[in-house]
Amino acid sequence: MRSYYKYILMALFCMTGVSCKKYLDVAPDNVGTLDYAFRNRNEAESYLFSCYSTMQQLNNVIYNAGFTTSAEIIYPNNLGVTFFDQSGFNLIRGVQSTGSPVLNYWGAGGVGNVNLFQGIRRCNTMLENIDKPIDLSESEKRRWIAEVKFLKAFYHYYLMRMYGPIIIIDKSFPIDAPTDSLKRKRSSTDESFAYVVSQLDAAIPDLPPVIENQTKEFGRITKFIAMSVKAEVLATAASPLFNGNPDYAGIKDRSGKLLFSAGYDATKWKAAADAAKAAITECEARGLHLNTAPPTTAVSDASDEVKKLLTLQSAVTGKWEQNPELIWALNYGFGYQGFVMPKLTSDAVSMANTYPSNWAVPIAETELFYTKQGVPINEDKTFDYNGRFTPKAGDDANKHYIKQGYETAQGNLGREPRYYASLAFDGSIWFGNGKLKEDDAPYVQAKGIFATAGPKSFNSTNITGIWPKKLANYQTVMDKTFDVVSYQLPIIRLSGLYLLYAEALNEAEGPSAEVYKYIDMVRARAGLQGVQASWTAYSTNPGKATGKDGLRQIIHQERRIELAFEGQIGWDLRRWKELQEVLSKPLQGWNINEGSSAAYYRPSTVLIPVFGVKDYLFPIATQDVIINENLTQNPYW
Incomplete structure (x- = not known):
């Protein structure tokens, strides 16, 4: 095991007992131990890894809505035995509620013991105490600050994908802060995205281009990781769910503030395309490329x-x-x-x-x-x-x-x-x-x-x-x-980044040689001809690839094929506002109780999904809305 893994495991164990306020985890605890935690470089590094620990806990796909609600995989709910928490898979069965939200990352404790607000609080505490270790070099300090700003940005972004407008937590509050000061309002979606991007922009220059000491540091954030996440953040901001969505027109908080953008802004796609191209350039400069070599381990004979x-x-x-x-x-x-x-x-x-x-x-x-x-x-x-x-x-x-x-x-x-x-x-x-x-x-x-x-x-x-x-x-x-x-x-592969760039560029400028280039690179690795050649020669709709709308459909399908089962497509379908269409049809399988081919190959309905407009954003628990009178519930909940 790498040393970094050991630090993460230690951090997970030592942080599980941390208390938090139910409606928002913004005040630091264990104040008396902070001086000890930052008394020298080694202690501060342990605290840095505690900031990472929340992110590591997000790896479990059964708690990832992008995985469980994508309709790519169905999990049976009548086994009579529990292998793991199947509640995330049950979301497409219509079990979501405000009383006890499924995959609740907003409330206290968090799903799977993950509390994103607690993770944000740790990051703020780290940034506020980073000057205390007297033996921490300036170069390492800059790197740690950049890593923590990335983590803080990512935790906010994770909440945004689920809840839309969020409460931005940019600093810790004193332990004796008045209760009313902790009852924060939600920022608008534009404010939320702008904050996340600002944190990423602040982090990127001081992140290492690659991990030099892989034995001790493999898995820590690099510049190309942060740049790739920034591209995804901006593509999400530009997508139909958040960019002039008429379903959210006029939605305000309790003070009358608009929480969602009032109209479509095409320039958001240009920003996403520019960020994706910059991330691609950085990735390729660091030696990343599509995997085109078959594995050889233990393969003795294969065509x-x-x-x-x-x-x-x-x-x-x-x-x-x-x-x-x-x-x-x-x-x-x-x-x-x-x-x-x-x-x-x-x-x-x-x-x-x-x-x-x-x-x-x-x-x-x-x-x-x-x-x-x-x-x-x-x-x-x-x-x-x-x-x-x-x-x-x-x-x-x-x-x-x-x-x-x-x-x-x-x-x-x-x-x-x-x-x-x-x-x-x-x-x-x-x-x-x-x-x-x-x-x-x-x-x-x-x-x-x-x-x-x-x-x-x-x-x-x-x-x-x-x-x-x-x-x-x-x-x-x-x-x-x-x-x-x-x-x-x-979480992110280069093929996905190529397709994200093609998507954003098509939305910003329409079909072009550059758009086709990055789609075709992914297709070529899969053994396929380019988009234009394939559609011209074989499709009953040969002009589909020449128009912006048709090419959008092709890119969306290409992503759903290339990134299938990787925990990404559920998020894509949400930001595209296509998940409701996918879940509007019965999900079918083969007639598995039959032994003959003629009987087996008759599609049989196994699940009728339940998904409405309100399900694009997750509900905030009723108790949180009651406790914090400044907190506005998500639309239609």
């Missing part, structure tokens, strides 16, 4: 087609320090591989009660992925869209992805490489699980298994018959034992 899939997979599940396109992740590993892998051996079936393989992908998510021609399945002139549910045996043309001779759905054949790198389904080949020679690779047999496993077997709890293969490292083995090869799930 070029399988190597392409491994290349795509390792862009997500490869080790951070070896992944050339991973801009930012958190130090803790992704802890749910046992929930995303089908049972591929008879011995693995016996482990179902511990690792139930029940993170299920709805059919709608699979239909986002392109055909092998690089266009949507309902636009491809060469693809039998209406016959996609018809059973068809795997053939020679698809032998690297589908078991030859095995009946699967016709729609599983002739798809782009990211389809097979991201999804596991009935008949699909799974390279890995201890079989690292292509000729020995197992394949998924879903038909009949669910029908014979019995209603109480947790092997039957993948309610769609489709697994998010992308989230499993190819070296992880579930057989007689479960041997996990861990990885850090990315």
Whole structure:
């Protein structure tokens, strides 16, 4: 373990007992110990890592609304046993309330023991005491200040994505501050975004370009991380949810102040595009690039087609320090591989009660992925869209992805490489699980298994018959034992930054060679032709890529494919105001209780989502609104 990890763990343990005011955590506690905490460099460094600890606790995807509310993965809610806190997955079932908000990052304690206001308070305390250590060099002081300003900006931004207008906490309050002074009002969205950007701008110049001492410091914030986050912040500010959203027109706080921007401002997209391009330039200057090399560890024999899939997979599940396109992740590993892998051996079936393989992908998510021609399945002139549910045996043309001779759905054949790198389904080949020679690779047999496993077997709890293969490292083995090869799930990858830049530039200026360039770089790594070539040759709507609106749809779909299951798309769908459309349709899977192909490949509704306009922003708990009479509840709650 790196030394930095140890500091984080120490900070987590020592900070869990910190008390806080229920409505806002802005006053410092343990005042008598602050002088001790900053008496020298070593003690101050420990406090710095306590500022980081809140961020590290945000790594758990089950508490990430961008992951659980994206409709990319469905979790069954009738298992009769609790493997983890499933409340975040249940949000799309309409369980949100003001009485006891789900994924409550505003209130006291926070979800998963994360309190973002407490994290902000620690940052303010650090900044206010940074001059006390007498043995802290000026250069290191500047770096620490920059790191803490980044953290403070990120915590505010995390709250903004969930709640919109926030309370800006720029300084600590005395422990004996009058209670009324702690009852703060919310700033407007424009004020909130401006504050976050100002903190990032203040931090960026003094952050290190790279981490030189990776043994002790890997995972700490660099300049290119902060610049990439700034681009995302500005893109969020420019997006339809916050940029002139008519649903929030005229919404005011209790004093009559407008909380949301009154009209659309196109210049916000230009600012986002400029920030994204600057971040790309910095990332590439530091050696970051798209991962195009397949992993070689333990791979004894694989075709070029399988190597392409491994290349795509390792862009997500490869080790951070070896992944050339991973801009930012958190130090803790992704802890749910046992929930995303089908049972591929008879011995693995016996482990179902511990690792139930029940993170299920709805059919709608699979239909986002392109055909092998690089266009949507309902636009491809060469693809039998209406016959996609018809059973068809795997053939020679698809032998690297589908078991030859095995009946699967016709729609599983002739798809782009990211389809097979991201999804596991009935008949699909799974390279890995201890079989690292292509000729020995197992394949998924879903038909009949669910029908014979019995209603109480947790092997039957993948309610769609489709697994998010992308989230499993190819070296992880579930057989007689479960041997996990861990990885850090990315927060920002270079491919995502490329697509963010293309999105912002298209919104600011419309289609251009520059926009196409950055989309096509991502597509080329996935083995696809460029946007213009693909749409011209294969789409029933060949002009779609030439107009701003059509290209917007293409970019949005490209992001949903490229970043699927990574905890990003739920946030994208919110800022685009597209989540309500996605959740307006029943989520379906295969007819998993049937054993024959004809019966199995009949879509069956597994969940009818509940999502309205009010759900774009999370509610603040009623008790917090009551205690702080200056606090205004979010619209429609």
